Amino acid sequence: MLTQRQPWWQKGVIYQIYPRSFMDSNADGIGDLQGILQKLDYLNDGTPDSLGVDVIWISPFYPSPMADFGYDVADYCDVDPLFGDLAIFDRLVEESHRRGIKIIIDYVPNHTSDRHPWFQESRASRSSPKRDWYLWRDARPDGSMPNNWGSVFGGPAWTWDEGSGQFYFHQFLKEQPELNWRNPEVRAAMQDVLHFWLRRGVDGFRMDVVAFLIKDAELRDNPPNLNAPPSLHPGDLFGRQLHHYNEDQDEVQELIREFRRVLDQYEDRCAIGELFYELPRWVRYYGENGNGLHLPFNFRLLHTPWQADAIRQSVDELEAVLPPFGWPNYVLGNHDQPRLASRIGSAQARVAAMLLLTLRGTPTLYYGDELGMVNGVIPPDLVQDPQGLRLGAERTRDVARTPMLWTAGVQAGFTTGDPWLPVAADYTTNNATVQSQDPRSMLSLVRKLLWLRQRSPALLEGTYRSLPSGSEACFAYLRSHPSGDYAVALNFSAQEQHIALPAAAKGHVILSTHLDREEELSGKDLLLRANEGLLIKVR
Ligand code: GLC
Numbered sequence: 001m002l003t004q005r006q007p008w009w010q011k012g013v014i015y016q017i018y019p020r021s022f023m024d025s026n027a028d029g030i031g032d033l034q035g036i037l038q039k040l041d042y043l044n045d046g047t048p049d050s051l052g053v054d055v056i057w058i059s060p061f062y063p064s065p066m067a068d069f070g071y072d073v074a075d076y077c078d079v080d081p082l083f084g085d086l087a088i089f090d091r092l093v094e095e096s097h098r099r100g101i102k103i104i105i106d107y108v109p110n111h112t113s114d115r116h117p118w119f120q121e122s123r124a125s126r127s128s129p130k131r132d133w134y135l136w137r138d139a140r141p142d143g144s145m146p147n148n149w150g151s152v153f154g155g156p157a158w159t160w161d162e163g164s165g166q167f168y169f170h171q172f173l174k175e176q177p178e179l180n181w182r183n184p185e186v187r188a189a190m191q192d193v194l195h196f197w198l199r200r201g202v203d204g205f206r207m208d209v210v211a212f213l214i215k216d217a218e219l220r221d222n223p224p225n226l227n228a229p230p231s232l233h234p235g236d237l238f239g240r241q242l243h244h245y246n247e248d249q250d251e252v253q254e255l256i257r258e259f260r261r262v263l264d265q266y267e268d269r270c271a272i273g274e275l276f277y278e279l280p281r282w283v284r285y286y287g288e289n290g291n292g293l294h295l296p297f298n299f300r301l302l303h304t305p306w307q308a309d310a311i312r313q314s315v316d317e318l319e320a321v322l323p324p325f326g327w328p329n330y331v332l333g334n335h336d337q338p339r340l341a342s343r344i345g346s347a348q349a350r351v352a353a354m355l356l357l358t359l360r361g362t363p364t365l366y367y368g369d370e371l372g373m374v375n376g377v378i379p380p381d382l383v384q385d386p387q388g389l390r391l392g393a394e395r396t397r398d399v400a401r402t403p404m405l406w407t408a409g410v411q412a413g414f415t416t417g418d419p420w421l422p423v424a425a426d427y428t429t430n431n432a433t434v435q436s437q438d439p440r441s442m443l444s445l446v447r448k449l450l451w452l453r454q455r456s457p458a459l460l461e462g463t464y465r466s467l468p469s470g471s472e473a474c475f476a477y478l479r480s481h482p483s484g485d486y487a488v489a490l491n492f493s494a495q496e497q498h499i500a501l502p503a504a505a506k507g508h509v510i511l512s513t514h515l516d517r518e519e520e521l522s523g524k525d526l527l528l529r530a531n532e533g534l535l536i537k538v539r
């Protein structure tokens with residue numbers, strides 16, 4: 001089951017950087033690749049005083065009109081001048097690799113920008129050689145749209161093109177027309193994009209909405225979702241449908257196998273995919289005998305109520321459904337979701353960090369979550385995210401995209417200009433520098449967890465088994481390995497809990513999320529203080 005040498009994407013901790021918001025090197029208020037270069041030591045300088053992540057995933061930095069902040073790509077093989085240029089990207093790869101950090105970039109295959117030359121050409125006329133590269137359809141006889149599908153960002157998924165007299169298809173903004181992946185030329189051109197970056201040394205791709213690439217060949221209407229919450233925005237057609245025909249079609253598996261065949265021509269590369277399905281459908285994305293995605297993102301913990309039992313069940317179900325070749329992974333935050341610390345509170349965010357970094361599987365850590373950053377406060381007139389602009393300010397993803405908090409200096413050290421989104425108000429007292437100097441801070445906890453994890457075979461590759469704890473508010477589990485076991489006990493409540501771990505889990509507390517406790521466990525009972533997690537080296 002375990003390979004002899006565990007690949008880097010199983011051992012590593014992935015750190016997601018939203019480049020606009022990480023570090024601005026040239027005072028235009030927008031983070032850039034040079035800024036990331038400046039902060040590599042923060043991410044990993046090889047000592048326990050740095051975060052210690054060994055994989056970074058950078059959200060899109062390609063030339064883009066930024067209608068969806070870079071997820072509308074106008075050129076797949078370049079860098080937007082806002083973020084830098086290819087030479088800086090190459091330096092970033094080189095410098096990261098020198099530090100043992102792998103680089104994953106975003107691959108956005110489902111749609112281009114409407115400014116992409118391919119779309120410009122496709123739109124020019126019905127007889128354009130690239131007409132079939134996108135999804136063009138006639139109006140129905142009564143002039144209406146080809147089907148009832150909606151856009152994730154509100155409104156219908158079809159836009160009328162006056163010039164050429166047809167509708168084109170987009171499940172995001174109308175500025176994000178969707179490629180026709182049934183067209184072999186599109187496949188070839190998009191494979192060339194993978195080669196372009198693989199040759200530049202990138203270690204893997206995070207494939208954006210990868211299960212959207214193939215739609216039902218007949219574009220049949222989706223049925224209504226009778227369980228849609230009545231509170232949905234009136235424009236949210238997408239939310240009111242069941243997605244039987246627009247995504248997760250069987251044929252997409254063949255495309256994923258093709259991507260893998262490209263990646264497998266290079267040494268040691270990794271394919272991650274963004275997917276939202278229930279376990280039986282989700283697990284198919286590992287492919288047969290592991291010829292699919294290495295890591296189909298597992299977002300289940302983002303949507304599971306933050307209670308010990310529910311989380312235990314989510315983890316146990318995932319472990320149970322994995323094929324022998326399938327490696328688990330866990331995500332607790334990203335650029336599309338509200339901040340974890342706002343959802344579960346700052347005290348539980350520490351418990352969550354211990355969970356994420358001690359479960360079996362590859363963790364993805366979203367920038368700023370290591371500081372316990374909370375949702376940014378975005379006045380309604382400053383909302384930037386197209387989702388917030390179209391589906392209501394309460395849906396804006398801006399809250400999770402505010403500038404990284406570096407120092408107590410001007411604009412938290414993020415920029416010397418005007419930041420594109422406001423910096424958190426409490427930055428003078430809460431930032432990476434202050435937390436670095438506080439041995440009990442969230443940052444100190446995350447560093448410690450990463451340091452221990454990278455040095456413990458049980459945490460890296462040991463088996464996982466949930467343990468009875470005798471308390472409904474606690475989740476405990478064992479990570480076993482021939483070199484020694486670890487137990488983890490997490491208190492999801494704000495009350496202290498007495499738990500009784502099985503004898504197999506007795507040992508020595510080596511880390512408390514409160515960072516104030518190391519002790520030999522005697523007796524049968526273990527006291528977990530409010531919101532406390534313990535990492536125990538088993539005797
Ligand atoms: C993915 C991205 C999201 C983007 C969308 C369209 O869900 O994570 O940020 O808006 O795809 O590309």
Ligand code: CA
Binds near residue numbers: 025026027030031
């Ligand atoms: Ca900049």
